[in-house]
Structure formats: C-alpha cells, structure tokens
Amino acid sequence: MNYQALLDEITSEVLALPVRGDVARYIPELAHVRPDQFGIALRRQDGTTFGAGDWEVRFSIQSIAKVLLLSLACSLDNDLVWSRVGVEPSGDPFNSLVQLEFEEGMPRNPLINAGALVVCDILLQLLPDPKTELLSFVRALAGDKSIDFDRAVAMSELQSGSRNRALSHFMKSFGNIEHSVDEVLDFYVHACSLAMSCNHVVQAFSFMAEHGLNMPSEVRVLSVSQVRRLNAVMLTCGFYDESGDFAFHVGLPGKSGVGGGIVAVCPGRFTAAAWSPRLGTKGNSILATEALRRLAQRSNASVF
Numbered sequence: 001m002n003y004q005a006l007l008d009e010i011t012s013e014v015l016a017l018p019v020r021g022d023v024a025r026y027i028p029e030l031a032h033v034r035p036d037q038f039g040i041a042l043r044r045q046d047g048t049t050f051g052a053g054d055w056e057v058r059f060s061i062q063s064i065a066k067v068l069l070l071s072l073a074c075s076l077d078n079d080l081v082w083s084r085v086g087v088e089p090s091g092d093p094f095n096s097l098v099q100l101e102f103e104e105g106m107p108r109n110p111l112i113n114a115g116a117l118v119v120c121d122i123l124l125q126l127l128p129d130p131k132t133e134l135l136s137f138v139r140a141l142a143g144d145k146s147i148d149f150d151r152a153v154a155m156s157e158l159q160s161g162s163r164n165r166a167l168s169h170f171m172k173s174f175g176n177i178e179h180s181v182d183e184v185l186d187f188y189v190h191a192c193s194l195a196m197s198c199n200h201v202v203q204a205f206s207f208m209a210e211h212g213l214n215m216p217s218e219v220r221v222l223s224v225s226q227v228r229r230l231n232a233v234m235l236t237c238g239f240y241d242e243s244g245d246f247a248f249h250v251g252l253p254g255k256s257g258v259g260g261g262i263v264a265v266c267p268g269r270f271t272a273a274a275w276s277p278r279l280g281t282k283g284n285s286i287l288a289t290e291a292l293r294r295l296a297q298r299s300n301a302s303v304f
C-alpha cells in the first residue's frame with residue numbers, strides 16, 4: 001500500500017470540494033483559526049509516518065483530549081473510572097444536559113463533556129498536579145517535549161464555558177463531582193487546549209493501535225483488554241450524535257474535537273489523524289471526516 005500517494009491524492013481531492021461549515025465560534029479564541037487549512041497523517045505499525053497538507057501545523061485538539069484523559073485515568077484506577085461513567089452512546093450533542101437528570105448525575109460515557117468532566121474530577125483525586133502529569137503523559141506518548149497547552153484557548157473557554165459549568169454543578173448535586181467546579185473546569189479546559197499536529201496525534205495514539213504499547217518506546221500504557229474497551233467506546237461514542245454515521249461510513253474507532261481534528265485507529269495496522277477547522281452541525285470536521293472515509297475505503301481498513 002502506497003500510503004504517501006494515497007494521502008496526497010486524498011488531500012488534493014478534499015481541498016477541491018465545495019467549502020461548507022464554519023469554525024467553532026462558541027470558544028472565541030477558536031474563531032481566529034484560518035478555516036481552510038487541511039492536514040492528514042498516518043502512522044503505520046512499523047513506525048513509518050506519512051503526512052500531507054498541514055499535517056505538522058498544531059491545532060487545538062479539544063475533545064480528542066478526552067481519550068487521553070480517559071487513558072491516563074484508566075491506567076491509574078480502571079475500576080474507579082467505570083464506577084462513575086457509563087459506556088452507552090448518548091445520541092445527544094456533546095454538551096447536552098438532558099440525560100443527566102434521568103440518570104442521576106452519571107454520564108452516559110466518558111467522551112461527552114459530562115463524562116470527561118467526571119474523568120477530570122477523578123484525576124484531580126488521583127494526582128497531586130494533574131495538569132503537569134497530563135502534559136508529561138502526552139509528551140511521552142507523542143515523543144515531543146514541546147507539546148503544550150494553549151493558554152489563550154484555555155482562558156477563552158473558561159470565560160465562555162457556562163454550559164460546562166452547569167454540567168459540573170449539576171453532577172456535583174448528585175455527588176458525582178468531588179472537587180470544586182472551578183478546579184474541575186480549569187483542568188478540563190487546559191486538557192482541551194492541548195496544541196498538537198496530526199503528526200503528534202498519530203504518534204500519541206499509537207498505543208491504541210498497538211494493543212496498549214506506546215511505540216517506539218514499547219512502554220505499556222494500558223492492558224490489551226483496556227485498549228479494546230477504549231476502542232469500543234470510541235467507535236460507539238466518539239462523535240456524539242454522529243457516532244453511528246462515522247462507524248457506518250469509516251468503520252474505525254475515532255474521536256473528534258471542535259478544533260477540527262479527528263483521530264482514527266485501525267488496530268494492528270495504523271493510526272490516522274486528519275484536521276480541518278470547518279465543522280458540520282454536530283461539531284465534527286467536515287473535511288477530516290470525508291478524508292478519513294476515503295482513506296478507510298481505499299486502504300480497505302475497517303474493524304468489521
């Protein structure tokens with residue numbers, strides 16, 4: 001398989017598509033991103049990495065960070081995590097409040113905002129300095145010490161984050177948030193603000209395709225069984241109320257973020273990441289989704 005030729009071909013194709021969608025404006029700092037950028041990267045199991053377009057430009061990974069938060073939390077206390085968040089797709093938008101009342105403050109899954117806020121609360125409980133620990137974790141996974149939070153994005157989300165504040169207070173009223181809402185939100189917005197390129201993302205997620213082993217370090221991040229479960233949660237919940245659509249058209253576990261990035265995992269074969277800031281109505285990048293659909297189809301990659 002000539003992945004470089006495939007990525008080049010997909011890049012020129014998607015860049016020629018009619019321009020649709022807009023950048024995420026509800027986080028004011030993200031509204032400044034140039035909308036027509038596009039990048040794609042693929043890291044094959046042997047470590048060879050291919051990229052095209054803006055694959056080395058750093059972007060705000062936003063909800064892709066939820067998988068990194070979850071991985072760190074599961075590596076520390078797996079049972080605690082699954083006693084406080086569920087594993088069912090929500091079928092609702094990422095920041096929805098509705099199910100939480102019926103389900104008494106227990107989020108449907110760790111990849112919607114409510115679930116990720118609980119995971120942040122768990123990490124605040126398990127780690128003395130979770131922001132620093134998360135940064136070291138991600139830097140080690142991606143093999144690049146220069147990866148950092150984008151503090152302007154974090155502050156911008158903190159000031160405009162009424163919905164996440166509401167979600168946290170609501171869950172706190174049911175006893176599923178232990179720390180102060182300010183502490184939880186501060187950690188959450190920093191995690192979402194991580195600035196990484198498609199290249200960083202495919203390196204950082206290599207353990208998801210390598211049965212729990214980070215490559216090339218060979219450090220075990222999670223057990224084989226834990227990684228299977230995380231991939232299952234990504235497949236069923238990674239795109240909110242568009243998860244079925246991604247599973248149907250792409251057929252790989254993945255996770256999107258409102259920064260326009262998407263990571264997709266083909267276990268035992270590769271990790272891929274695509275980025276383009278214009279989003280569809282459900283908050284998922286239009287061109288990144290389309291690029292990954294073409295990649296999966298033409299490389300015959302699917303978990304099914």
Ligand code: GLN
Nearest residue numbers: 062063094113192257258
């Ligand atoms: N930080 C964003 C938020 O909470 C993440 C949402 C997303 O990427 N879907 O709204």
